[in-house]
Amino acid sequence: MDTILIRKVTESDTHSILNNIFTRNTLVEVESQVKDSINEMAEGRRIHLVAVHEDKVVGNILIIKEQHVLYSHRCILKDMIVNPAFQHKGIAKRLFEEGCKHLGEINCSHVVTTCRSNGTENFYKALGMTECGRIPNGILEPWDENKLYNEVILYKEFLK
Ligand SMILES: CC(C)(COP(=O)(O)OP(=O)(O)OC[C@H]1O[C@@H](n2cnc3c(N)ncnc32)[C@H](O)[C@@H]1OP(=O)(O)O)[C@@H](O)C(=O)NCCC(=O)NCCS
Incomplete structure (x- = not known):
């Protein structure tokens, strides 16, 4: 979809992620995760991207660098979710491909x-x-x- 923007998460995405992606979670949980993502991205330990359609977050991907010394070249892919109304349009694939372009930032x-x-x-x-x-x-x-x-x-x- 041409109208979908893939970009790093920002604090202003919190409510949209709660309403459209992590609907089972509480606001406090989502706030905490977004804050952690912003801090850890700055420290080169995480990549958290969202897919945005007209200011609404419709997709999410989280890539977290392993901390153990033996696994520092590895990262865990988590929370790959696309809002049901936007599935089967290639958004998850775009999130994955874009996320993998950032792997150098976390040295994985x-x-x-x-x-x-x-x-x-x-x-x-x-x-x-x-x-x-x-x-x-x-x-x-x-x-x-x-x-x-x-x-x-x-x-x-x-x-x-
Ligand atoms: C799984 C999920 C992220 C896919 O998102 P999506 O945006 O619809 O996926 P895409 O349109 O980018 O599809 C990418 C490819 O995966 C395939 N695919 C998509 N959903 C699939 C599914 N449930 N089972 C098998 N293949 C699937 C597509 O056919 C496509 O293949 P192609 O490139 O060969 O055509 C989405 O259905 C979702 O959020 N599901 C609920 C949460 C979930 O299951 N997350 C992942 C596991 S924890």
Whole structure:
């Protein structure tokens, strides 16, 4: 979509993220995450991008650098969410591709993520990620009668 802008998150996005992306969360939780993102982006430890349509946040991606010395070249991809009204328009793919362009800022070459084994892994594979393992019953949803899912681990390596 031409009308979608992908950019780094700002504090003024907080209410729009709460209303359109993290609808299960509280304002305090979203405020805290946005503040952490702004601080950690300045310190080269995180990339937090949003997709914006007419001042409304309709997509979100969070990429967090691993802190352990052995994994400092790796980052975790989290909170990849597109508002249902804007799905299937290539927005998640744009968020991922744009996020990966910023990997140099956090000095990372490997992006790692996990997801439910419910078909979502095919979304990450469509982004070019490779499955490298599964954890049986690795995800538990406390809001849905403790429903369990097998967890799929995926990665993408960016060679220099
Ligand atoms: C998964 C999600 C982020 C996809 O967002 P989107 O903007 O609709 O995705 P895109 O339009 O950019 O699609 C990118 C590619 O993934 C594929 N894809 C999209 N959703 C998919 C799904 N649920 N399952 C399998 N493949 C999917 C598309 O066909 C497309 O493939 P292509 O490039 O080969 O045509 C969105 O459906 C969402 O927010 N879901 C709820 C939260 C979620 O599941 N997040 C990720 C796991 S934690």
